[in-house]
Amino acid sequence: MDDYTILPSPDEAPFDHSDDEYFTGRRRRQRKGQRAGKAVSASESMNQIADFDFRLSVVYFSSDAPSPRLDPSEAMSAPPDPDIKRYWDNSLDITDLSGHDFTIFKQLQGMLGIENISFETLSRFNVRVHTDTYGQPAILFPRYRGMTSRLRIPIGLKLIRKVGDRMEKENYPLPDETSVRQKFSGVFGLHMATLSDRSVVITTNERDALAIYEATKALVFALPHGELMDPLLLPYLEEFDKIYLWFPIQHVSYAKDWGSALNTQKCLLVKNEERPIELVRNGDHRLIRNSLSNSVVRMRERGFRSMTDLDMREGIRSDLLNSTNRVVGFGQWKRFAVLNKYLGGLRPGEMTVLTGGTGNGKTTFLCEYSLDLFTQGIRTLFCSFEMPEKKILHWMLVQYAGLPLHRVEYNNSINSWLDRFERSSSALTMLDSEEFMEKSINEIARAIRIHVENSGIQHVVIDNLQFLINQGMMADEKSSGLDRFHLQDRFVGYMRQLATQSQIHITLVVHPRKTDGDTEIDVQHFGGSARVTQEADNVMAIQRKRDDRDRSKFRKFLYILKNRYYGRRVESDQLEMVFNPSTYSHTIVEFPK
Numbered sequence: 001m002d003d004y005t006i007l008p009s010p011d012e013a014p015f016d017h018s019d020d021e022y023f024t025g026r027r028r029r030q031r032k033g034q035r036a037g038k039a040v041s042a043s044e045s046m047n048q049i050a051d052f053d054f055r056l057s058v059v060y061f062s063s064d065a066p067s068p069r070l071d072p073s074e075a076m077s078a079p080p081d082p083d084i085k086r087y088w089d090n091s092l093d094i095t096d097l098s099g100h101d102f103t104i105f106k107q108l109q110g111m112l113g114i115e116n117i118s119f120e121t122l123s124r125f126n127v128r129v130h131t132d133t134y135g136q137p138a139i140l141f142p143r144y145r146g147m148t149s150r151l152r153i154p155i156g157l158k159l160i161r162k163v164g165d166r167m168e169k170e171n172y173p174l175p176d177e178t179s180v181r182q183k184f185s186g187v188f189g190l191h192m193a194t195l196s197d198r199s200v201v202i203t204t205n206e207r208d209a210l211a212i213y214e215a216t217k218a219l220v221f222a223l224p225h226g227e228l229m230d231p232l233l234l235p236y237l238e239e240f241d242k243i244y245l246w247f248p249i250q251h252v253s254y255a256k257d258w259g260s261a262l263n264t265q266k267c268l269l270v271k272n273e274e275r276p277i278e279l280v281r282n283g284d285h286r287l288i289r290n291s292l293s294n295s296v297v298r299m300r301e302r303g304f305r306s307m308t309d310l311d312m313r314e315g316i317r318s319d320l321l322n323s324t325n326r327v328v329g330f331g332q333w334k335r336f337a338v339l340n341k342y343l344g345g346l347r348p349g350e351m352t353v354l355t356g357g358t359g360n361g362k363t364t365f366l367c368e369y370s371l372d373l374f375t376q377g378i379r380t381l382f383c384s385f386e387m388p389e390k391k392i393l394h395w396m397l398v399q400y401a402g403l404p405l406h407r408v409e410y411n412n413s414i415n416s417w418l419d420r421f422e423r424s425s426s427a428l429t430m431l432d433s434e435e436f437m438e439k440s441i442n443e444i445a446r447a448i449r450i451h452v453e454n455s456g457i458q459h460v461v462i463d464n465l466q467f468l469i470n471q472g473m474m475a476d477e478k479s480s481g482l483d484r485f486h487l488q489d490r491f492v493g494y495m496r497q498l499a500t501q502s503q504i505h506i507t508l509v510v511h512p513r514k515t516d517g518d519t520e521i522d523v524q525h526f527g528g529s530a531r532v533t534q535e536a537d538n539v540m541a542i543q544r545k546r547d548d549r550d551r552s553k554f555r556k557f558l559y560i561l562k563n564r565y566y567g568r569r570v571e572s573d574q575l576e577m578v579f580n581p582s583t584y585s586h587t588i589v590e591f592p593k
Contacts, residue, residue, distance in 0.1 A: 080153040080154075080155065081155070081172060081173040083172050083173060083174065084153060084154060084155070084156070084157045084172050084173060085153050087130055087140060087157060087159065087172070088128070088140070088142075088153045088154070088157070089153075090130060091128040091129060091130040091140055092128060092129050092130075093123070093128055094119050094122045094123045094127055094128065094129070095119065095123055097129060101129065101131075104129070104131070104137045105129050105137070105139075107137075107162075108129070108137055108138075108139055108160075108162060111162065111167060112139065112160065112167065112207065113207065113277055113278075113281060114207055114210060114211075114277065115281070116214070116280050116281050116283070117210045117211065117214050117280065118214060121210055121213050121214045122210070124192065124213070125141070125142070125188070125189055125192075125206075125209075125210065125213070125220075126142045126154070126191070127139060127140065127141060127142075128140045128142070130159070132161070136161055136162055136163055137161070137162050138159050138160060138161035138162065139159070139160045140157055140158070140159055141157070141158040141159075141160070141188055141206045142154035142156070142157055142186070142188070142191075143155065143156030143157065143158065143185060143186025143187055143188050143190070143224065144156075144186050144187060144188075144189075144190045144191040145184070145186050145187075145190070146190065146191070146193075147190075147191055147192075147193060147194070148191045154186055155173075155185060155186045156171075156172065156173065156185030156186030156187075156224070157171070157172040158170075158171055158172075158188070158206065158224070159171070159172065171185075171224075172185070173185055184232075185224070186224075187221050187222075187224065187236060188206050188209060188221060188222045188224065189209060189213075189219070189220045189221045189222065190221055190236075192219050192220075193219055193221075194219075197219050197240070198240060198241040198242065199240060199241060199242040199243070199244070200219070200221065200237060200240045200242070200243050200244065201218070201220065201243075201244040201245075201246055201270075201292065202221070202222075202223060202237075202243065202244070202245045202246070202247075202255075202258065203220075203222050203223070203246050203247070203276065204222070204223050204226045204227045204247055204248065204251060205222055205223075205226065206222050207277040208222070208246065208275055208276040208277050209221065209222035210277070211275075211276035211277040211279065211280040211288070212246070212276045212288060212292075214280055214285070215276070215279070215280060215285040215286075215288035215289060216288065216289055216292070221236070226251075227247055227248075227251040227254035227255070228254065229254065229257045229258060229261065231261060234261060234262060237262055240266070241266055242266055242268065243259075243262055243266055243267045243268070244267075244268050244270055244292060244296065245258055245259060245267060245268070245269050245270065245299075246270040246272070246276065246291075246292075247270075248275055249273040252269070255269055256269070256299060259299035260299075264298070264299040264300055265298075267298070267299040268296040268297065268298055268299065269296060269297050269298075269299055270291055270292065270295060270296050271291070271295045271296065271297060272287070272291040272295050274287075276288055327344035327345060327347070327565070327566065328344060328345040328347075329344070329345040329346050329347030329348055329350075329505070330345070330346045330347070330348060330373070330378050330458050330459065330505065331345060331346055331373060331376050331377075331378050332344075332345045332346070333345075333346075333369070333372050333373070334372055334376070335368060335371075335372040335585075336368075336369065336372060336586075336588050338575065338588050338590050339588070341568070341590075342560055342563065342566065342568045342569075342570060342575075343538060343560070343563065343566055343568075344565070344566040346373060346378065346459060346505050347505060347537075347565065348458070348499075348503040348504060348505060349499055349500055349503045349504075349505075350499060350505055350506075350537040350538065350564075350565065351495060351496055351499050351505070351506045351507075351508060351535060351536050351537055351538075352505065352506070352507045352508070352536065352537065352538040352539075352540065353507075353508050353509075353510055353532060353533065353536040353538070353539045353540070354366060354507065354508070354509050354510070354540050354541075354542070355509070355510050355511065355512050355539070355540070355541045355542070356512070356541055356542030356543070356544075357512060357542075357544060358511070359544075360542040360543075360544050360556065361542060361556065361577070361579060361586070362463070362464070362509055362542060363384075363386065363387055363392075363395075363463055363509070364395060364579075364584050364585075364586070365542065365577070365586055366461060366463055366507070366509060367392060367395045367396050367399060367584070368396075368399045368584070368585055368586060369507070370382060370396075370428075370459070370461050370507075371396050371399055371400060373459060374425060374427045374428045374459070375400070375424045375425065375427075377427050378427060378458050378459050379427045379429075379455065379456055379457050379458045379459070380427060380428050380429065380457070380458070380459045380460075380461065381429045381431060381448070381451055381452065381455070381457045381459070381460045381461070382428060382429070382430050382431065382461045382463075383431040383433070383448065383460065383461060383462045383463070383468075384430070384431070384433060384463050385433050385462070385463065385464065385467040385468040385471055386463055386464055386467040387463070388433075389430045389431075389432065389433065392430070393430070395584045396421070396425075397417060397418065397421050398583055398584050398585075399583060399584055399585050400417070400420075400421050400424070400425075401417045401421075401583075402583055402585070403417075403583065404582040404583060405417060407582075429451070429455060429457070431447075431448075431451075433471075436471065437471065438471075439471070441468075441469070441487050441490060441491050441494075444468065444471075444491075445491060445494040445495070445498075448460060448495075448498070449494075449498055449502075452498065452502050452504060453502065457504060458504055458505065459504065459505050459506075459507065460495075460498075460504060460505070460506045460507070461506075461507045462495070462506070462507070462508045462509065463509040464508075464509035464510060464511060465488060465491070465492070465508055465509065465510045465511075465532070466488075466510070466511050468491065469484055469487050469488050469491065488531075488532070489531045492508075492531055492532050492535050493531070493535070495508065495535075496535040508532075508536075510532055512541075533562065536562060536564075537562070537563075537564040537565060538560070538562060538563055538564065538565075539560070539561040539562035540558060540559065540560055540561070541558075541559045541561055542556055542557075542558060542559075542577065543556065543557045543558075543559055544556050545557065545573070555573075555576060556576065556577040556578075556579065557573045557574070557575060557576055557577065558570070558575040558576075558577050558588060559571055559572075559575075560575075572593070573591070574590065574591050574593060575588050575589070575590055575591075576588070576589045576591065577589075
């Protein structure tokens with residue numbers, strides 16, 4: 001919204017649109033009359049600007065609004081609000097300031113950041129100065145319902161008052177306590193509109209509107225509720241052929257909401273990230289004109305994107321400039337440094353699937369794989385639905401120490417290693433699987449998402465998918481084998497969405513289908529449907545094979561069957577996993593191709 005502080009604003013209340021039918025009928029009639037008083041029209045002033053070929057307007061909206069080009073006799077027939085009338089009658093026009101009043105106003109200008117806005121511009125918008133009985137000065141931003149003279153009392157008022165060393169905002173008319181919805185209370189700058197204006201610029205506050213007019217001498221309105229969408233404000237803009245939206249960068253998504261509501265075919269988004277008022281303060285008037293001419297992109301309907309979209313273009317640019325960081329992601333492995341050569345690192349927004357036959361060491365490898373990362377500070381949520389949490393932590397402690405702590409000779413050092421492990425595992429959270437017994441798949445997925453969002457989790461480990469699904473099915477005695485596949489697909493979809501939306505990495509263990517002992521595991525051997533491997537960015541498999549030199553022994557190899565981002569796959573006996581049973585740890589040895 002605005003940068004001011006912060007009195008309760010009647011603008012935040014919903015509006016009464018009981019008069020909509022009246023205004024809709026009225027605005028279709030032939031409009032009569034011309035703007036009262038001598039003033040240069042927006043059409044005439046735009047002839048002075050050679051840098052762009054359209055007339056501009058910047059809008060502040062409200063609710064039961066008629067057409068922007070209403071006849072003043074129709075729009076201003078209601079009696080003025082008594083509070084607004086009192087403030088207006090006791091205020092001074094900018095051009096009438098002198099002496100102490102002039103000094104006070106210059107101080108207000110500086111505090112509001114509008115010191116480079118000329119008196120001519122302020123006068124065109126009928127900005128005035130008021131001092132209350134306590135000697136506290138305020139600037140008045142009037143809001144009008146239609147074309148009118150500068151002598152007429154506005155129907156709405158935004159008052160920015162200096163109270164001590166801060167600024168406070170008030171809006172009039174005050175909300176009606178007896179009504180749920182409030183009446184429309186005008187638009188800043190609407191009194192300057194003419195029937196010939198065909199283009200308009202929308203900003204989110206008066207200061208940016210003043211800055212655009214200062215640089216372009218164009219018609220300017222401004223949204224009275226900041227960036228927030230209100231459909232009842234749309235009639236102000238229906239008759240414009242081009243609508244330029246210049247919103248602060250953090251409110252671009254709101255600009256797109258406005259564009260969709262107003263007709264994307266005639267809406268243009270200004271790409272300049274700097275606010276107009278800051279450009280004027282820096283003396284960059286030409287940049288404002290150039291931005292409205294050359295730094296705009298046409299908006300599109302929801303669901304369609306293009307290279308010309310600001311967020312899409314900037315996302316691609318950032319991805320290319322930061323490609324090295326993108327590959328590394330949250331961090332790289334130290335215990336399994338060879339994985340960095342093939343996978344690059346643990347990247348956000350991705351899902352890794354690990355598979356392997358029963359007894360191949362998936363869980364022990366996964367414990368060490370996670371340990372390697374969370375001891376580097378990567379916040380990890382470990383969800384074990386197969387092994388008890390106590391067993392998982394037991395393995396991790398021994399892996400961390402690199403010593404067979406279960407042996408008698410190490411009994412005296414266990415407390416010391418526990419203390420060291422606790423300090424280094426502050427980034428690790430274990431899910432208490434007993435808390436989720438007989439919980440549905442939706443409830444388990446929701447609990448994981450909540451913890452990710454509340455604790456800033458970066459890496460989620462799930463061991464394993466089939467046990468999780470079995471646990472979820474216990475809550476429904478009528479579930480069948482077919483339901484198992486549906487639930488598995490649904491949970492994988494939840495995790496894929498969570499990884500993408502929260503920009504975390506998810507590692508998921510999946511059992512393969514039963515195969516012959518010598519059959520090499522491939523992506524088609526994964527349990528359940530094909531969705532698991534389709535959604536995964538990386539797929540790794542632990543393959544156990546008989547040793548050709550001694551058929552009584554087995555060797556283990558790590559295959560990388562899918563590597564969507566980094567592109568390097570391993571589908572041969574190239575990465576051997578050597579297991580040390582005394583410390584539950586693996587060493588990956590790379591052989592040349």
